[in-house]
Amino acid sequence: MYDDQVVIIGAGICGLSTALALHKKGIKSVVMERSESLRNVTGAAITIRPNGWRALDQLGVADILRHTTIPLQREKVVSLDGERQQEISLYHCVGETRCLRRKDIIDTLYAALPPSTVKFSCQLESVKQDPHTTKPILRFMDGSSIIAKVVIGCDGDKSIVANFLNLAPAKMFSLCEVRGLTYYPNGHSLAHEFTSFKKDNLLVGRIPIDNNLVYWFCTQPYNLKDERIWKDPEVIQHNTLELLSNYPQEIQEMIKTTDMKSLSFKRLRYRAPWHLSTGTFSRGTVIVAGDAKHVMGPFLGQGGSAALEDAVVLARNIAQLGLNHVEEAFNRFVRQRRIRVLRVSLQTYFIGMLSSNSSRLKKFICILLVILLFRNQKSHMDYDCGTL
Template structure:
C-alpha cells in the first residue's frame, strides 16, 4: 500500500542529511480544467516527500539491537490492581506488564479504547493512492501538483527522478466493499472516474505498481472530541493516529505524529522515567491545542470537498476563511528540539 510522508525542513527538529536523496519541493500548482485556470503558490520553507517505509527503516536502524519485537498484535489492556501498571495481552495469548505504554496503534486503536476516547468518524470521502515508477525518468516538476475537473481531483508528488506518488479522493458510494481488495479493480474504477483527464494522468495510474494501490475510507477524530478527550491514564497514553487521526487534506498526519514523538521524548527526558505520569500530563497539555487546530482545519477542508449540501459547504468555507485565512498556517509551527 502506498505510504508517503511530506517533511518540512524549515523546522530545526529534523536534520536534512538523511533526506538528501529525496528531491526538494518549493511550490504547489493547482490546475482547474473546468475553467482552464492555473494557480501557482510557493511553499514555506523546504519540503521533501519520501516513502514511509524508508523513514521507518531509518528510525529502526538507529535503535539498539533487540529494541523492537515484531508481530505483536494487541488484544486488550488493563491496569494491575496492586501496582497500577498496565498489563498488555496479545492475540497469541502472551502478555506483559509494562512500565509505560504509548499507543501508536492507528485509527482503530485498542489503547484509545482503554482511554475511553470517542470512536473515530468517517468523512463522506474515500481515497485511492498509488506509486508509479518511470524507469527512464519522468519529466514532472518537483512540486505538489493538483488537477481538478467535474469535482474530481488528482494529486501528484514526485519522490525522486523515477518514482511518483499520487492520490485521488472520491465520494463514498455504497456497494460491495470486497471489490476494493483487488488492485486491478481499484485501478480500473479510478481510470473510469478520470476519463476526461490528460493522458499523462491516466498513464500514471495505468503504470502504478499493483502492490502500492490502496483504497481507504477517510476517518477522523472530531475536533471537539480532541478538545475534551482524556489522552492519558496513569502510565498509558496515545500518539499519532491513535490520538488524532485526521484526513490527508493538509498532508500533516505523519508530521503531527513526529511532533508527538519529539514532545513526548523531551518531557520524559526532563522529568525522568520515575515520573512517567507527570511526563504524560505535560505532553498532553502541550499537544492538545495543536492537534485540535489541525483536526479542525482538516475537518472543514474535508467537508468542503465531500459534502453534497451547498449550505454545509458554504458554512465550512466561511469558517475556513474566518479561522484559517492563512491557508498555510499549519506549517508555521515549531515543536521544539529534543
C-alpha cells in the first residue's frame, strides 16, 4: 500500500483531460487505467460542438486537433420512407462543429501529459474510506492498494467510484448503436455535412472527418439475435448490412468497406435526469466526472463535450481553493455543473424517448416538454465553461 495525492480512475477522454487541466494548473495527478495500453481504438469517433471546442481551447490542444478534421457546414436529414429519398430538413451548423476520431483525441491528450502520468493494467476493484483518516483507499484487482488524498472517478457508465457514492445505476434505452469508420483511398467527394438517413425505426448517420475518412453509425431498436455481435466485427457488419438491405447502395458500400477494427456495437445508456437532480456526486475527497457522472445518449452529440467541460471546471475549482480545501472545491463544482448537465441530459433523454419504441402518448408528452423547456433546441452548443 502506498500514498498518492490525486488519483484519477480511467484514461478515457474525461480522465486524460482532467489530468491535463490539473497539470496546466500545476497540480500533479496519476491516472490509473485498467487496460494494458491506451483505449484509442474503440468508439470510432465523436462530434464536438462549439462548447466542446471552447473547452479544448482551454486545455491547449484544440489547434492540434483542428488539423485532423474538417469543419462541418451543414446538418441534413433525409427521409427514405416511400419510393425515393426526400430531404426533410437542412440547416447550417451553428458555430464550430467537427467530427473527431476518438483515437486522435485520446492520443493528443495523452501526448500533452508529463511522462508516466498514466499507469496501465490497474483495474480498480473497490473504493473504501479509512475509518481513522477518512482518506479513500483504492484496492486493485492485482491486490495492490493506494491511500489517496483525492480520487476523481472518470471510469465510465459502469463506474466503481459511482458505486462508492451510491449513485443509482445507469439505465438503458431500448436502442443500440453500431459505429464504424470507412476510409476512401481516392477521396469520398461528400459534402462537408452531417447527414442522417431515416427509415422506419432506423437512423443512419454519416459524417466526414476529413477528405478520405468517414464516420458512420446506425441507431436501431435493441433486439439481440446473436450474442457474438458484442465482440465479433464480422457479425456486426453482417447484421448491419442485413438490416440496411433496402438502403441506398452508397450506404451499403460504406459499411462493406468499413475498417473492421473500428466496428463496435453498444447498448445506449443514460443516467436518469431525476437522479442527476438529486444525486450525491462527491463524498469527502471522492468525486465522479464525465460518463461516470452523467452518461447520456448520443442524440445531441454532447457526451464528449460535457466531459471536457467537467475537466476544465473541476481543475479550476481545485486550483482556486487548493488541495487542502478540496471538499469545498468539489461541492462548488457539483453546484456549478448540476443545472448544466441536467439540462443537456434531460434534452437528450427526451430525444432518446422519441427515437425509442415508446407509446404515442409518451412521444406526445416528450414533444410537448421539448417545446416548453427547450425552445432554442441548439442552446446546448452556446455554453461556455469559462477559463481554466
